Amino acid sequence: MTSPLIISSDSHVVEPPNLWTDRMDTRFGDGIPHLEHDEPYDQWYCKGQGVSTLGAFTSAGKRFSKPETINLEGSFAEVPPGGYDPDAHVKDLAIDGVHADVLYPSVSLGLYGINDTNLLRPILSAYNDWLAEFCGSHPKVLKGIAAILLEDDIPAGIAEMKRAAGKGLSGAMISVYPGQGYFYDEPMYDPFWAAAQELNMPISLHVGTGRLGRAQLVEDGKIVQTGADRSNSDHWVRMSLSHLVLGGVFERFPDLKIINVEHELAWMLYWLNRMDMTYVERTTQATYRFSSDMLPSDFVRRNIYHAFQEDAIGIQHRDMIGVTQLLWASDYPHAEATFPESQRILSEILEGVPQDEQDLIVGGNCARMYGFDSDIK
Numbered sequence: 001m002t003s004p005l006i007i008s009s010d011s012h013v014v015e016p017p018n019l020w021t022d023r024m025d026t027r028f029g030d031g032i033p034h035l036e037h038d039e040p041y042d043q044w045y046c047k048g049q050g051v052s053t054l055g056a057f058t059s060a061g062k063r064f065s066k067p068e069t070i071n072l073e074g075s076f077a078e079v080p081p082g083g084y085d086p087d088a089h090v091k092d093l094a095i096d097g098v099h100a101d102v103l104y105p106s107v108s109l110g111l112y113g114i115n116d117t118n119l120l121r122p123i124l125s126a127y128n129d130w131l132a133e134f135c136g137s138h139p140k141v142l143k144g145i146a147a148i149l150l151e152d153d154i155p156a157g158i159a160e161m162k163r164a165a166g167k168g169l170s171g172a173m174i175s176v177y178p179g180q181g182y183f184y185d186e187p188m189y190d191p192f193w194a195a196a197q198e199l200n201m202p203i204s205l206h207v208g209t210g211r212l213g214r215a216q217l218v219e220d221g222k223i224v225q226t227g228a229d230r231s232n233s234d235h236w237v238r239m240s241l242s243h244l245v246l247g248g249v250f251e252r253f254p255d256l257k258i259i260n261v262e263h264e265l266a267w268m269l270y271w272l273n274r275m276d277m278t279y280v281e282r283t284t285q286a287t288y289r290f291s292s293d294m295l296p297s298d299f300v301r302r303n304i305y306h307a308f309q310e311d312a313i314g315i316q317h318r319d320m321i322g323v324t325q326l327l328w329a330s331d332y333p334h335a336e337a338t339f340p341e342s343q344r345i346l347s348e349i350l351e352g353v354p355q356d357e358q359d360l361i362v363g364g365n366c367a368r369m370y371g372f373d374s375d376i377k
Contacts, residue, residue, distance in 0.1 A: 010329035014083030177236035185247025265314025
């Protein structure tokens with residue numbers, strides 16, 4: 001039997017300390033993200049406020065050996081070289097038995113909490129330039145996802161997405177939850193959806209990128225996150241996906257692809273049922289009416305894809321979600337990563353799944369989405 005193509009649909013780079021200090025104009029002053037040492041660990045700062053710690057980016061593999069040592073605090077010296085060195089990254093792929101990666105940021109996820117849009121746009125643009133260079137060193141096996149801000153300037157977001165595509169990046173990430181007044185069912189976003197559809201650029205909603213500001217996540221200048229926050233992180237993506245579906249976005253843009261990233265799967269079983277019930281029975285609340293007899297769940301199974309790591313319950317109910325919509329991910333080199341045990345975990349969560357479906361889930365769907373060649377094995 002031929003071994004399947006294995007691609008992680010959600011892995012990460014870890015931004016080096018000089019990324020923004022080398023690439024951003026000095027006029028931005030202390031708004032340029034920079035790394036400071038706060039004994040005994042490092043933390044990223046922007047305008048005097050902590051915006052990202054490093055512990056979650058230094059803990060790959062600890063969950064299998066010393067899970068009690070995983071925390072949000074760490075130093076850049078502990079980051080695996082594969083986070084910032086593309087050659088080392090490819091070597092770690094081989095160690096884990098993975099053929100290729102789709103790459104998202106680490107520090108830049110938290111930077112979506114910066115309220116100043118005139119500062120955040122050049123920050124994300126500088127990151128996109130660095131990521132394009134990182135992926136460009138191994139373009140057949142590394143595909144990068146650009147970080148895009150929409151909010152108060154949709155044309156600027158469209159221009160940055162087109163610029164990123166021209167640099168070879170393969171998709172675009174927007175805020176998982178843009179906040180009150182900017183929900184994704186608003187007509188102002190239609191030019192962006194149209195551009196993404198025309199460019200064939202999948203649009204990702206990654207955990208941890210909400211435009212909610214840092215206030216509730218920061219105490220005494222240091223980032224905190226409670227167990228309740230972590231356990232309910234799928235709340236925000238459910239809201240945004242619901243706006244997209246019930247707002248008719250996929251009816252207007254039938255070839256638009258949205259990727260739900262790092263929120264796992266099992267919650268979708270209830271959500272799909274609830275959306276269908278709401279659309280059919282609560283017409284005064286679900287006011288947009290589709291022009292066909294399609295239900296909300298039909299659009300989900302056609303237009304929305306799901307990057308997950310090891311949700312065995314979701315896999316058991318994969319027919320409800322759609323086998324062609326499932327994209328396995330390793331989350332390397334983060335604390336939740338399946339690295340370096342990806343092969344074992346895949347065999348466990350896919351036990352009993354027909355081989356043709358396994359092939360789609362572990363790499364076939366992702367290869368089709370991002371244009372990976374089959375000869376990379």
